[in-house]
Amino acid sequence: MVRQVTVNGSRHEIDLPDDVPLLWVLRDALGLTGTKYGCGVAACGACTVHIDGQAVRSCQVALADVWGPVTTIEGLGQPGALHALQQAWIDHQVAQCGYCQSGQIMQAADLLAVNPVPSDAEIDAAMAGNLCRCGTYPRIRAAVHAAARAVQEG
Amino acid sequence: MPHWGKIARRSFLIGATAVAGGVAFGVWQYRRDLPNPLEPGEDEVALNPWVIIDQKGVTLIAARAEMGQGVYTTLPALLAEELDVAWDQIRVIHGPAAQAYYNAGLMSHALPTTDYDRTAWQEMMVEAMSILPKMIGLQVTGGSTSTLDAYDKLRQAGATAREVLKQAAAQRLGVAAGALETRDGRVIAPGGVELSYQDLAEDAARITPPRNLELRPAAQWKYLGRAMPRLDMLDKVTGAAQFGIDVRLPGMMFATVRMNPHLGGAMNGFDASAALAMPGVERVIDLGNGIAVVATNTWLAMRAAEAVEIDWGAAPYPATSAAMLDVIRAALDDPPNSTLRDDGDIASATSPDDTVIEAQYSVPWLAHATMEPMSAAAHHTGERLEIWTGSQAPGFAEEAAAKAVGLDPEQVRCHVTYLGGGFGRRGESDFVVLAARIAAALQGTPVQVTWSREEDMRHDFYRPAAVARMKGILRDGRAVGLDGQVAAPSVTRQSMARMTGNPPPGPDKGHVEGMFNQPYAIPNYRVRGHLADLDVPIGFWRSVGNSFNGFFMESFIDEMAIAAGRDPLAFRLELAEAEHAPSAGVLRAVAEMSGWDAPRAPGTAMGVAMTHSFHTPTAVVIEVALRDxxxxxxxxWMACDVGTALDPAIIEAQMVGGLVYGLSAAMMEEISFENGAVVQGNFTDYDALRQHQMPTVAVRILETSGHIGGVGEPGTPPAAPALANAVFAMTGQRIRDLPLNTHLRFVG
Incomplete structure (x- = not known):
């Protein structure tokens, strides 16, 4: 059946089977390819998006189960109006290959939303599910701290 | 030219001295410019193979793929340094696969000598060898060569373009070119008249470029030597960066493949009826040794592929990794393929009072596990085949794809996207060929082919399992002898056979690199390589032979130091000081950075390792602690000597990245075979280091070696031994078989 989903503020009608994961709705039906496929089993975090503001692995949420508005990396911020985390990622030159970074940033955005000034240990705990084969972890940690400071200082 | 081709092939395939005369001739012959491959548009003027100046500004045609190593930032800096353009005026695109983009640096590693000992004769040979990739059409991103290769060429390109633009301005203004200056993309004449490069570009096309311009000394550099903002960063934090998996075309279908898990085995038959009845499924294509499912959505294709019932043929290799390891171990007693180091006389080096130690080591098969699974988009229109993918070797990919679908290579164009990790995996063409074949079957319809993670992990070109047998002789606290034997399948032979049709004969340097060519003054020092070829697909994995030999060598050097009753770092330093000052320098640096000589923090221990690879000696100290x-x-702590640091922030990132890649493998990665198929399928059973397991890392970059060293790979080889040596210092347990988590538990 045709279902409606709201992604980055826009309503879309999706004609795909109910069990198609949100990840593949975004990537193949809507062409929002900033959200990445890495594992399909919630083991890498590359597909992380927000539903109702909460970070989820979009490879594990069936189309029929999408319970609220979806935000992807494309909706988090755009050139000229970047999210504090995206700016911090640029300032700290975090990305190498860049493939996992959409998921990293979306996961970090969820962390800062619930914990505006996280400690190193809290960053580690929140980000442990997001794999990066390039090894950008130290810069990710520094960028999360920097974004937290930027938001606090307004 | 046929005559030349013969000489080149011979010089490529056999040793250096026999071809000195022929190579020298060849250099002259082959130094002629290749046809410009850029096909500039009507309002564009190509100044040389690397730069387009048009109304949009300056475009650098990068011959290298961006796979995270920052090459889209360092290459423009090399150009801008001489061309005098503002940083934000340069665009970077990947050039079409063409022979003009030969990667000279890659071949400089192929000589069977130690890299740190570069005599004038070797320099000449390295230079001469640089013609060979051009001959065989390499356009490869790998071997930590991108900036090494570009360092002179791109600066020369920038200087040439600048001088031609000045001449064009001089003609238009009627002044001497010597009176003109250049700044931020403009030629500036006395009196303040300014002409933009864009304005001059068409005139510039009519001017014969000067040759061999003098390049600016490092003291005048504005871009090089400092951390430049990466040009790919904004795209990568907003989701706009397009990887091969992200290419979307009008009317596109989505496909996946399921190939024989018994690698190289046949397919006896399949029943696709259940899959064809599944929603969204359009086609199931017979690929001979596997199938493709084409659907309206990638996930529907993956589900349907699992539903195809397939009768697989057997693999052409032993059924289990244990049986494979037996074959590899047995090769230690075969005649060696190489003895690339044989200093002194190891056979008679032992005196009665000496301490002699012996040890055997092993490492497992490894997958690359790039974050982006193998993928490629392709569109076959009958006359042309267009491919979009993250390839480290688009020239090979185009040729292989053309052959697979019966087109001429000129009818195939491979557009290189960003790479979601390369690490050597994307130098292979298998995923491109499959996409080409699927596109040919769907002629007229563009298709995106995405492998599942499981398909990716079970159809890799693996880092081979390897074993070593080591013997050390110690006298009065000093190393008197080192006798190393390595056995493993040959990556060089298999991959070169796959890419060029012929495995190179003669000693395989890559097989023993990281052991035979280490900068240690051990008077009796022999390393022999034994090839144990199995029909398991193997390929280049970040740092290649160094990835296992670094572990064997630096673990055993540690054992020798302990047996000699010496401090492991001081023991290495003494050996390196007498052989290669830059290598001693990186050891001294990590000693100072880590406070090696001070008492350890309570409950901690440290291990050290140093490997000289890709022209860059790199030392690592790792501190570990025991927690429950x-x-x-x-x-x-890491220290590397890169000779000249072109971008310190990118070098730091590459060093840390190389360390993490090596630590991940050392701690927890293993590909094993059962019933002829790979067991591991996803990050649940082939995991990598994660944020909460990551140590803090400090990197120091030294610049004393006198030549530009690679940075993408040298951080990997010392990672495993530094950690294993730290574990020994902590627990007294000497682990000689990786991964470490089969012997102990990590916090995680």
Missing amino acids: GAIALTRA
């Missing part, structure tokens, strides 16, 4: 019986990696 599990090992935690707390801090790490």
Whole structure:
């Protein structure tokens, strides 16, 4: 059946089977390819998006189960109006290959939303599910701290 | 030219001295410019193979793929340094695969000598060898060669373009070119008249470029030597960066493949009826040794592929990794393929009072596990085949794809996207060929082919399993002898056979690199390589032979130091000081950074390792702590000598990245075979280091070696031994078989 989903503020009608994961709705039906496929089993975090503001692995949420508005990396911020985390990622030159970074940033955005000034240990705990084969972890940690400071200082 | 081709092939395939005369001739012959491959548009003027100046500004045609190593930032800096354009005026695109983009640096590693000992004769040979990739059409991103290769060429390109633009301005203004200056993309004449490069570009096309311009000394550099903002960063934090998996075309279908898990085995038959009845499924294509499912959505294609019932043929290799390891171990007693180091006389080096130690080591098969699974988009229109993918070797990919679908290579164009990790995996063409074949079957319809993670992990070109047998002789606290034997399948032979049709004969340097060519003054020092070829697909994995030999060598050097009753770092330093000052320098640096000589923090231990690879000696110290019986990696220090640091922030990132890649493998990665198929399928059973396991890392970059060294790979080889040596210092347990988590527990 045709279902409606709201992604980055826009309503879309999706004609795909109910069990198609949100990840593949975004990537193949809507062409929002900033959200990445890495594992399909919630083991890498590359597909992380927000539903109702909460970070989820979009490879594990069936189309029929999408319970609220979806935000992807494309909706988090755009050139000229970047999210504090995206700016911090640029300032700290975090990305190498860049493939996992959409998921990293979306996961970090969820962390800062619930914990505006996280400690190193809290960053580690929140980000442990997001794999990066390039090894950008130290810069990710520094960028999360920097974004937290930027938001606090307004 | 046929005559030349013969000489080149011979010089490529056999040793250096026999072809000195022929190579020298060849250099002259082959130094002629290749046809410009850029096909500039009507309002564009190509100044040389690397730069387009048009109304949009300056475009650098990068011959290298961006796979995270920052090459889209360092290459423009090389150009801008001489061309005098503002940083934000340069665009970077990947050039079409063409022979003009030969990667000279790659071949400089192929000589069977130690890299740190570069005599004038070797320099000449390295230079001469640089013609060979051009001959065989390499356009490869790998071997930590991108900036090494571009360092002179791009600066020369920038200087040439600048001088031609000045001449064009001089003609238009009627002044001497010598009176003109250049700044931020403009030629500036006395009196303040300014002409933009864009304005001059068409005139510039009519001017014969000067040759061999003098390049600016490092003291005048504005871009090089400092951390430049990466040009790919904004795209990568907003989701706009397009990887091969992200290419979307009008009317596109989505496909996946399921190939024989018994690698190289046949397919006896399949029943696709259940799959064809599944929603969204359009086609099931017979690929001979596997199938493709084409659907309206990638996930529907993956589900349907699992539903195809397939009768697989058997693999052409032993059924289990245990049986494979037996074959590899047995090769230690075969005649060696190489003895690339044989200093002194190891056979008679032992005196009665000497301490002699012996040890055997092993490492497992490894997958690359790039974050982006193999993928490619392709569109076959009958006359042309267009491919979009993240390839480290688009020239090979185009040829292989053309052959697979019966087109001429000129009818195939491979557009290189960003690479979601390369690490050597994307130098292979298998995923491109499959996409080409699927596109040919769907002629007229563009298709995106995405492998599942499981398909990716079970159809890799693996880092081979390897074993070593080591013997050390110690006298009065000093190393008197080292006798190393390595056995493994030959990556060089298999991959070169796959890419060029012929495995190179003669000693395989890559097989023993990281052991035979280490800068240690051990008077009796022999290394022999034994090839144990199995029909398991193997390929280049970040740092290649160094990835296992670094572990064997630097673990055993540690054992020798302990047996000699010496401090492991001081023991290495003494050996390096007498052989290669830059290597001693990186050891001294990590000693100072880590406070090696001070008492350890309570409950911690440190391990050290140093490997000279890709022209860059790199030392690592790792600190570990014991937490509830599990090992935690707390801090790490790295020092590398890159000769000239073109972008310190990118070098730091590459060093840390190389370390993480090596630590991940050392701690927890293993590909094993059962019933002829790979067991591991996803990050659930082939995991990598994660944020909460990451030590803090400090990197120091030294610039004393006198030549530009690679940075993408040298951080990997010392990672495993530094950690294993730290574990030994902590627990007294000497682990000689990786991965470490089969012997102990890590915090995680």
